[in-house]
Amino acid sequence: MTEQNTSSSQEIAPDPSFDADVIAPGFNTVLQINQAVRRLLVDYALAAAILGLIPLHGNKWVEALGLLALGLLNLKLIREIGKCWGYPKGQDMFALVSSLLSVFGAFAIAIMARIILSTMSFFIPLAIVISAPMGHAILTWALGRATHQFYLSTRQIDPDTLKQVLQHQQPHRP
């Protein structure tokens, strides 16, 4: 019994090659990037919701202008997320395909959210007010998450580039 305990103690014993002091800063860096991306997602989703509240009804050109603004906002978000990661390359085919599916999913849940809220407005008339902002916000959030997941799927990160990014982001951290 004692031998077994001794054996178990030996199995869970830390790997001599595992250096927490070296690895922890790397995890902290990823978590910091994740926090930065979350802040971006919240801010851009709020901005998209505000865009959805602007009454751009009645004219197809005005409505197209609203959609164009939403598109530009999302491109800006994708660019900002990429900047957080330092635009790392080397994603495999699976990462590309899953990102593409996530983009489709983002549009799908945004449309579904609008349909659900529009349907709810039959019973709660004011629900129609949050239909467009909720759809815009969900689309922006989901696209941002897909972008974030895309960069998280990268195989390797250039340490120099990452260092530059982190140094650039340092003043903005709370």
Place this chain on the structure above:
Amino acid sequence: MKVNRRHFLLAGLGTGLTVSGATEQARIHQVRAQQDRAARKTLAEHLSIMDAAYASELVWDEEVEKRKELLAFTNLTPPTLPYDRDMSKRMIQLCKLAVQQFKTKRSNPNYDGSIDVLPDYRRHLDIYNQLTNFTATQDIIEDYFKGLDNNNVPVSTNDLIGDTSAGQSIKNVELTLRDEIRQILQHRHRITVYSGLALTSSDHNVLVFRGTQTQSEWLKNINASQVDYVSPTGQFYGAVHEGFYQVTQEIQPSIAEIAQQLDPSIPCYVTGHSLGAAIATLAAFELVQAVPELKDQIRLYTFAGPRVASPTFATLHSQLIPNAYRIVNVGDTVPLIPPVTMGNTYTHVGQEWSFLAQFGDTLLNHVVDTYQIAVDQEVETDQILNPMQPLQLG
């Protein structure tokens, strides 16, 4: 507290939600107000339609009341003599003889109009001398190709040339020529027909008029406009049916001429069936106009008579000729026309004696034979005979 980008965005979102919510609330309120207005408008239109329907119903009720008043027109002077069933039987028999007289003349131009050679003549009529036959000259159109149908006529050229386009053209020309020849050879001429007869006897005289038999008479029957009846002295007696009046005026010799030949000391029966009833009604009036001494001697027996004149004329007619009797089959449609009001106002003349003989056919309910059978069986009554009596209009 430091204001950062998130605070601006949250404030913008809150403001946007508040403004949009208020705008949407106002829009919902406006839509509901519009719906309320539309509902009220629809209700108002519905109510106006209902009002129009009720107004229309009121107009119809007034029309019904007016017709009921005209139908219940009782301003006629009642007869001073009782209805004579024996004479009524004789009158309808003479009406039938008048029709046979017309038909015999049409089939045999040499026929002189004597009623004693007719099939329904009976010995008890030997008491009468045939004073005259009433005649009328009418337009008759005869077609020498009657019964010839172009579709059944073989075209000779078709056999010779065959069914070619040229052959078809020649066939069309031939058919067109045939139609033209038919029009040219159509014979339009005037003939004299018997309209009735005048009989005399030692104790009474009889004037008989037959019903509608010719195309010309049918055309006059449907001319239901009214003309003023003015006596030779210029007195106005109301309005009468224009077509019936014209037929009466076409009769030769005229009623006034015959009136001069009648003995005013003995009764004078005037009778007729259908159109003959209408003529008899007018003729009786003309007799009195021509010879006022006949006033108390006239006995008017009409069978299946249509409405002839306005209430004014009917009132004056009954004052001059109170002993007027109107025998009708309530299953006969002819006594129902013209309607009591159809632009002009019509009413019947004479005391009604009715019976019901329903054969399910307009003509059978109307013909002389139906009336003759009913009168011979003495089924006519002066009581109200109306199968619809339990129902009240309006």
